[in-house]
Amino acid sequence: MAVKLSLKTELDVPVEVDGIVPSVVGGKTLEEIQSLEVYHGNRVVKLGEIFNVSLEEGEENLLICEGDFSKVKWLGKGMDGGKILVRGNVGPHCGAFMKGGEITVEGHADDYLGAEMVEGVITVTGNAGSYTGAAYHGSMNGMKGGKILLEGNAGSYLGEKMKEGYIEVRGNAGDFVGYKMSGGKIVILGDSGITGAAMKGGEITVKGKCELPPSLKEEDGKYVGDILEGGKGVVITG
Amino acid sequence: MNLIIRNGIVYDPQNGVAGEKMDIFIENGTIVENLPKDAKVIDASGKLVVAGGVDMHTHIAGGKVNTARVMRPEDVKSGIRRNPGFRAESGYTVPNSYGIGYRYARMGYTTAFEPANPPISAFHTHEELDAIPMIDKGTFVLSGNNWNVMEYTKKGDMEKLAAYMAWLLNRTKSYGIKVVNPGGIEAWAYGKNMRGLDDVVPYFEVTPADIINSLVKVNEELSLPHPVHLHCNNLGVPGNFETTLQSMKLVEGIENKDRPVLHVTHVQFNSYAGDSWKTFSSGAEEIARYVNKVDNITVDMGQPVFGSATTMTADAPAQFALHKLTKAKWSNMDVELETGAGILPFFYSPKNPVTAVQWAIGLEIGLLVNPGKVVLTTDHPNGGPFTSYPYIAAMLMSRKKREEELARVHKLVEKATSLPSIEVELTLEDVILMTRTLPARLLNLEKKGHLGVGAEGDVAIYDFNPLEADPSRDYGVVEKALSSAEVTVKGGEVIVKDGNLARQVYGKTYWVNTYTDDHWSLIGDDVINLFRYYSLEFSSYGVEEEWLKASHPVEVS
Amino acid sequence: MRVLYDMKCTFCGNVCDDILIQIDEDGVSTKNTCKLGYHKFLDHPRIEFPQVDGQKVSYDEAIETAAEILVNSKKPLLYGWASTVNEAIAYGVALAEKLGGVYDNTSSVCHAPSTLATQETGIPASTLGQVKNRADLLIFWGCNPMSAHPRHPTRYSVFPRGFFVEGRRKRHVVVVDVRKTRTANIADEFIQIPPNSDYHIITAMRMILAGKEDDLPNSVAGVPAEKLVSLVDKMRNARFGALLYGLGMTQSRGRNKNVENAIRLVQELNSHTRFVIQPMRGHFNVVGADQVPTWEVGFPYAIDFSRGYARFSPGEFSVTEILRRKDCDSALVVSSDPAAHLPARSVKHLADIPVIQIDPHPNLTTRFAKVVIPSSLVGIEAEGTVYRMDGIPMRLKKFKESEYLSDEEILERLYHKVVELMGA
């Protein structure tokens, strides 16, 4: 049985749903799921107070989020398997620290999509905000594995401090793509802003136009650097 | 509230009590001889009862601590605890002010001194000290690179220097004189450092030896309660144990019947032999031998513990050198006419040869120096957080525990230090001495660090029976018990109960008041003159007593 | 007539402490102030009495209404703080923690990118006196102290006689900016750069310092490389240099990365000579508004307490973002005017939620605030502690009696009211 959530009413302040992941809701009764706790601003509320919860025919460990979830934060945080399908937009930190499974967003995602994720696949049909696959402030590493696929555009700081894994953006990306990245791959089919700054390793491919800092050095038609970091990162353009 | 702590197993080295079953009476915040009226009884049967811990060197307040918090969100994000009914706490090496107070209280400590107060921003130090609940506090004023100090030293005018220090202690509401890398921080303004005690400070033409000598002299002249608190030159440099020994020898022949005349702090960082990181080894035995031989010097360990640390010190040039070495993020603060600071994160790894040897050197100091002369510290958070004290205590008391640890550290420790062959195991009494009695005696806080009649009602009760548990063998039990006091009593109030916060109190701030108008008539003109070069007006400088939450001046005649 | 010496000015981050104030029957007059400080001490329109929905009420009634609004909110925003004293800020932080709300201060639209940069790489700074006594090279980058901190050049940087630097002639002053500012007019050298080019130009300078100038193109973002080579040479050869930077770096493209790059440049310069970097911070206590929450709860700004402890996330909890996202359901605004200083779309949400304002002066936020609580003027009618731009604590004195409560008193009462309503 799949679990389906939809918002009872439009949200005023955001709801934080870390902990509501497929492996937790899977196999539980409707009542059990409804009584799981989430944060609504400074109040701890039951999941069932905010969302209509229903069980539907479908895959085991599938969580369906129906409607505009753009005020729902931390969806799929640290999830370790199963599937989340969002039929609408989703709020910040979706899939952050994810360890496995799949998230599909049929809409737009916000900041910190898949931040510091370790494994798993995130697919977004629309755009994502800033810090996609990036590190949180103070962390040594961003994304450490897995895949993020964006059909639309990415904001700034895409893959900041990325260590391993793969990010593909079909649209454009903002500034500081792969900032301080040390490994992994980023592919951008559209244009990007400042790209490869402070890069230590890994590879970025930009099919459209991109802007490089002067500290990337041209070698055999590629750009290598950041030479100020003694970096061995590669940016491939065109 | 009056209290009776019934049937505890009491250790009180100062009063010669070692493992006696006794009752402790507290009336109006003070330990008394006779059963008080209307007393609440705490049953401490079969449990260790000792005086509240005293930390005489811990970086818990002021600009550099806050800078460390700002630059280390990754640290602040750890150690979160909600504490319903109290304030939240956070951080591992740099907790918030509440976290500092709560953690000391939970560990059975009731007093802590911040050892680095830059005069010009002294009120920031006090604002943070005032924000720390639960414990009594104090701070030492940074003096070893102060222009007035160097100027008077150069002129050999000890009378004026004494007057100036009396004024400075008063203006900054400080408790003692701290000297950090004398002359070296002034040299840092030129990108230089002091490498030997006879190096000459640019412009001021004095040497580190001159500065130490003159400040020790005026410390005695003013009969200050605490010895000069010295962070030696060349901190963190291989071969620096010789500089440390030379610094100690400067006070040969200077005696004070009540206390030592020099306290060399976090001596682990200054006990290195070898001439480079390749030949890095321990100089702890030499240091220990000297300290044990003389009776006018004490030290504290500055013990590193494996894991994350935040290094913060007024020794700005040493911190820049560390930044160059580790490439870690680095903050610096040059403080006009007075001092400086450097802050960077650090990680002590058991697998790293250098940090493993540092760890071993700290323990050598703790084990080889006579327990009456060495205080247990981590130089929090330079060697690691103060919450590691129980771990360190366990290592000092148990060779078996040390052997377990030695099995996981880099093998250079075997070659470069004597730790593996040290058989000494300190007793519980030694550890109580190193964490209560001695630091309280070094601070000359007569009512602290013991449980005799007249002492403050600062008591810690730990849930283990020292007559049954042998720390050498049962180190796990002892470490666990010391980490979380069952009951902590502060000034007669139960602030921790069953290991949990019970009541939020605010302690006093000790400072030394020895300043008189006569002092001002000696130095007033000089001080005012120099204010042309400060960026603030003379009238903006310093801390008024009424600005402190609970001022506790200590008068010195 | 009363003459008061060494009074402190509460306009900008300079916190000049040599102000002379003369009080006679004609009122208050000042000496030693700049134009900004002069205006600060003039009489301005005041919020005359506490109001709820535009109706005059007592302080107690206003505070009670405010407390009820806050306690009934799921995510109250507590914003402002840069123009009040530490003692009031501490109550603000405690209040935010108690309420499970959000604390943010005006640095989030000022020098907060400097904080983000510091989190990444630290910051080698100094007090202003170190600059005054030693700096023979001053670089003002994206800042215009002649208009924003008018006495900075005379008291701390360009003109004063320092112990080791004899005055203006012994200092080389460079201004880097997109426009020729009033500060550029007093400089020895003005380097004009295009808007949004800071990141690349600083990168190029770091390359030059690292001996990699051969890898540079002839010009970087329109600035000839040789000009940058000459600037870096001056920096490397200075005896003691200071890079003083402003919102030109933090508010343009690159924001925190510009600052991080500049800090790295200065860190690297310290292998060659002594160099420090210092943000030119705006409000007289914006530093306190960062420092107080840092020791109280661990972070300087953009802090959410909904989980009962502090969480930091500027993309969610900074004033601009939380309002843009419509994530907060009430706001307490202290000594600030977000309606004037935030992007219009963020202001719109602020106008849509109940707002409590504590301020001496009516401003644009007053136009839609539900509860308006007048406060006394800090440094004139109220005392307290503030931190200068370099973190030096300064104690403000008062020299006038006021019928109004101070920010500290109002917030203390509000805190206790909230505790009373919520229970301990």
Place this chain on the structure above:
Amino acid sequence: MIRHVFIARFITGHCISQVVVNMGLKANVVTGRSLGQGSYVDDKLSKEYFEAVSICEVNPEDCEYLSIEEGDRVKITTEFGSVVLSVKKNKDIPSGVVFVPMGPYANQIIDPETTGTGMPQFKGIDATIEKTDEKVLEVNELIENVISR
């Protein structure tokens, strides 16, 4: 050559050359403090504050190009909004750049999205500037407009 692309982007895209867009000029807006803004910030409903912040400083050449004189009105439009301001000529502003004092007028054209940093981009904003007959709103009118949006 990608490097040329990047340099060219700064030169053509951002400021140096003048690009005509719908009878206006493509320009780059920089907001910031001014002495006037700072002096009257505690008195926001005053005429002086209005006069200090409802202006923009434009290079004389650009004024000539737009056929505007000191005191004329221009409309500045960005992706995020538009605002009408009085013109002050200033030769110290480079051609292609327009300076607007920080405050409610400048904030009509600022993006509230902060790329996750919390800091709006107050400086270096792509905009078009054109001559207009529309009036400059009073501070009150401006804020009412925002509130009632």
